[in-house]
Structure formats: structure tokens, C-alpha cells
Amino acid sequence: MASYAPPRLFECLPYDIHFEVVRHLDFVSALKLASTTRFFHQTLDPRVIHSGEEVEKFIRERDKADQSRVEGLFACYHCYRFLPKDRFAKKATFERQSKKGQKITDEGRRYCFDCSAKYRVYEHLRPISNGKLRYYFCHNCGQYKTKSAKCEGPPLDIDWEHDEVPASCGLKPVTQRSGLDTLPAHLLKMIVSHIGYDDALHLAMVTRTLKETVQPVKWVALHTRFRFLRDKWAMDTLDVEIDAMEAFPCYMCCRTRPRSKFTKNQLHMVDKYRQSSWKMRCQGCVQRIYHGHGKNLMKTEYKRRRMCEICKCVRRGRETCGGCMELYVKGAIDRRTMYPDTTLNRHHDYGIFLNRLDGLFDGQDWEEG
Ligand SMILES: [Zn+2]
Ligand SMILES: [Zn+2]
Ligand SMILES: [Zn+2]
Ligand SMILES: [Zn+2]
Structure with a gap:
């Protein structure tokens, strides 16, 4: 929660000095300084203080290094932000390994939707797709709209800063942000x-x-997601044989997906070893786990997962089990069950530890073909 710590000595210096300090740091160090405290985050923007070249070099390096990341963020070379794919036109987010994608990265020719609107990159009312929806950008009111709300008429020769929205654009939709x-x-x-x-x-x-x-x-907490998918699947497939099931849960991307999205091996394993069906994952996720290069967050996450023998939910190794925590709060289990390591006398009670190891070895290890 918010803390009201007294400002530190360095923070009390005048802005000019902060500015000079940041100017003399390399860009990465400047970013680090700006993220040390809320004060610096609000007052220092290294993107503005440093030269464009330096910022662009940093962004380009990160953009290239981002290829194997799970997040799949793309850099905008104009506002220097990393944004999800659907905030760009589809043609600006080619796979970065491909020739076209590399060219865009090398030349820094990627504009996010905000920047392409600001710089009028796309022609008046030309359809632009982000891979999900098709938008029409209007030069008169400066907005992207979908087909049903699309503006009409030729581009008007008025100043873009003009406050009045031309009649051909219709009423501005009332988008007052409220509540959540x-x-x-x-x-x-x-x-x-x-x-x-x-x-x-x-x-x-x-x-x-x-x-x-x-x-x-x-x-959403891991055990909550797991429980929802597992129970939904169980309900949907009540009295249905595995061979006749049309959909299966993927516990990595947390979706129920059609049978065709799973490998033969996965389907075989879920049939043969029902008790380890919590490892079920779709073909796309298998690929992301085993064929990514470099730092692979999904692989790390997958390797940390265990089945909790107490609450029968998925948990992460070395983390307190979320499912058990819920049971504990409800009073269904006692503290000794929940934290066996801390409450037992380590020298005398080996038997309990051995019992707890059971779950680690009886589940078959899944190999990917
Ligand atoms: Zn941008
Ligand atoms: Zn318009
Ligand atoms: Zn998946
Ligand atoms: Zn548990």
C-alpha cells in the first residue's frame, strides 16, 4: 500500500541536477534511476533527456531480443513504447525473424496506432487491420473507427487542431471513463x-x-484458474469416453480448446494417465515450451508446477499452495497440514516427509514426441 516515507536527500536536489545526472548516465542506467522511486518515475523521462539515437539503439536491441519472449511485445519507434501486437497495423508486426520483419526493425518503421494517427501515416479512411479488427482512420476527426461507425466524406482542408468535429464524422461517441x-x-x-x-x-x-x-x-491465481478449467471440463465431459471428447483444457494458456489443437501424444497421455492430466497443454503451448530460444518464461513456469496432494490443485514448487491457503482460511485444514516443514521436529518425523514425496514419483514424466 502507499507509504509516505520522507523524501530522501538525493530527491531533494533541484531538477537541473537530476537532469544533468541522467544526461551523463547511459540509457539503461538512466532507466534504472527513473524506476528507483515514484518521485523519479514521475519527474525523469530518460526518453526525453537522452538523444534520439541512443534511445532508438536501445529500443532496437530490446525489440530484437524480444523475439522469443512469451509476451510478444513490439516496439513503436516513435513513442518508444513496447506494446502488444494488436496496437499496430498487421503489416507492421511481421515475425521478426522474417526478412520483412527484420527490415521494419532495422529501419525503425513501426508506428503504433496512436503515433500513426498523430503523424497521419495512413491515408484518409483506408482500412487498416490489426489482425483482429479492421479500422478506418479519419483525418478529419483523427479517430480510428470500425466499419459500422466509420466516418464519411473527403478529407477537409481544416486545421487538425480545430476543436469542432466536422458534421460528416457524426457525433463523437460518449466515452466517459467511469468506475473500474x-x-x-x-x-x-x-x-x-x-x-x-x-x-x-x-x-x-x-x-x-x-x-x-x-x-x-x-x-488470476494459478489454483483458481486450474480448478475452473478442470471442473468445467469434468462437467462438460460427464459420461463421455475420452475418444469421443471434442475439447480439452490447456492448463498453460488456460483455455478449453478443440481436440485438433492437441498432439496425439498429449491425447494418449491423458487417456493412459488420468491422474496426471493436470499437465495437459495444447500444441501451441508445447511448442512455446520446447522450441523457444533463450529465456523462456513459459518453460520455467511449466517446470515449477506440481500437483498438491492435499487440495488437489496445481501449485508452484517452493510457493505456499494457494488452494491449501483457502482451505486453511476456511478452517478445513490445520496449520500442521499446511506448513509441515516448519512445525515438525525434523529429527524424528521422517516418515511424514517420505509420505509427502509420494506425489513426486508416481506421476509419469511426460515426454514430448
Ligand atoms: Zn507509438
Ligand atoms: Zn471522422
Ligand atoms: Zn495452450
Ligand atoms: Zn494445496
Whole structure:
């Protein structure tokens, strides 16, 4: 929560000195300084203080290094932000390994939707797709609209800063941000971490801002997501033989996906070893785990996962089990069950430890073909 610590000595110096300090640092160090405290984050913007060349070099390096990351963010070479793919025109986000993609990165020719609107990159009312939806950019009112709300008429010869919206653009949609929309992302994240996976998915559908901010797969607690998918699958496939099932859950991307999205090996394993079906993951996720290069967050996450023998939910090794925590709060299990390591006398009670190891060895290790 917010703390009101007294300002530190260095913070009390005049802005000119902060400015000079940042100017003499290399760009990465400047970024680090700007992220040390809230004060510096709000007052220092290394992107503005440093020369464009330096910033661009940094952005380009990060953009290239980002290829194997799970997040799949792309750099905008004009506002120097890393944004998700759907904030760019589709043709600006070719795979970075491909020739066209490399060319865009090398020449720094990628504009996000905000920047392309600002610099009028696309022609008046020409359709632009981000891979999901098709937008029409209007030079008169400076807005992207979908087909149903698209503006009409030729570009007018008026000053772009003009306050009046031309009649051909229709009324500006009333988009007053209200309620949850106005909350900062970290508060939303905290709220989402306490609600069910289905509630989080619904929340992300309420408004466009929430859709862009809320990330159910990352924010909802692991055991909650797991339980939702597992129970839904169990309900959907009640009395259905495995061979006849049309959809399966992927516990990595947390979606229920059609049979065709899973490898033969995965389907075989779920049939043969029902007790380890919590490892089920779709073909796309298998590929992301085993064929990515460099730092692979998904692989790390996958390797940390264990099945909790007490609450029968997925947990992460070395983290307190979220499912057990819930049971403990409800009073269903006692503290000794929840924290066996800390409450037992290590010298006398080996038997209990050995029992707890059971779960580690009876599950077959899944090999990918
Ligand atoms: Zn931009
Ligand atoms: Zn318009
Ligand atoms: Zn998946
Ligand atoms: Zn547990």
C-alpha cells in the first residue's frame, strides 16, 4: 500500500541536477534511476533527456531480443513504447525473424496506432487491420473507427487542431471513463487476483479499457484458474469416453480448446494417465515450451508446477499452495497440514516427509514426441 516515507536527500536536489545526472548516465542506467522511486518515475523521462539515437539503439536491441519472449511485445519507434501486437497495423508486426520483419526493425518503421494517427501515416479512411479488427482512420476527426461507425466524406482542408468535429464524422461517441476503468492497473490486478477465472474473463469484456488492461491468464491465481478449467471440463465431459471428447483444457494458456489443437501424444497421455492430466497443454503451448530460444518464461513456469496432494490443485514448487491457503482460511485444514516443514521436529518425523514425496514419483514424466 502507499507509504509516505520522507523524501530522501538525493530527491531533494533541484531538477537541473537530476537532469544533468541522467544526461551523463547511459540509457539503461538512466532507466534504472527513473524506476528507483515514484518521485523519479514521475519527474525523469530518460526518453526525453537522452538523444534520439541512443534511445532508438536501445529500443532496437530490446525489440530484437524480444523475439522469443512469451509476451510478444513490439516496439513503436516513435513513442518508444513496447506494446502488444494488436496496437499496430498487421503489416507492421511481421515475425521478426522474417526478412520483412527484420527490415521494419532495422529501419525503425513501426508506428503504433496512436503515433500513426498523430503523424497521419495512413491515408484518409483506408482500412487498416490489426489482425483482429479492421479500422478506418479519419483525418478529419483523427479517430480510428470500425466499419459500422466509420466516418464519411473527403478529407477537409481544416486545421487538425480545430476543436469542432466536422458534421460528416457524426457525433463523437460518449466515452466517459467511469468506475473500474479509472482504476490504476495495479489495483485492478489486486482485485482480479481475488476473483474467479470466469469473473475475470467477463470483466475483461466490459469495456475496451478493461479489455486492454485486465489479463486473466496472468492475474488470476494459478489454483483458481486450474480448478475452473478442470471442473468445467469434468462437467462438460460427464459420461463421455475420452475418444469421443471434442475439447480439452490447456492448463498453460488456460483455455478449453478443440481436440485438433492437441498432439496425439498429449491425447494418449491423458487417456493412459488420468491422474496426471493436470499437465495437459495444447500444441501451441508445447511448442512455446520446447522450441523457444533463450529465456523462456513459459518453460520455467511449466517446470515449477506440481500437483498438491492435499487440495488437489496445481501449485508452484517452493510457493505456499494457494488452494491449501483457502482451505486453511476456511478452517478445513490445520496449520500442521499446511506448513509441515516448519512445525515438525525434523529429527524424528521422517516418515511424514517420505509420505509427502509420494506425489513426486508416481506421476509419469511426460515426454514430448
Ligand atoms: Zn507509438
Ligand atoms: Zn471522422
Ligand atoms: Zn495452450
Ligand atoms: Zn494445496
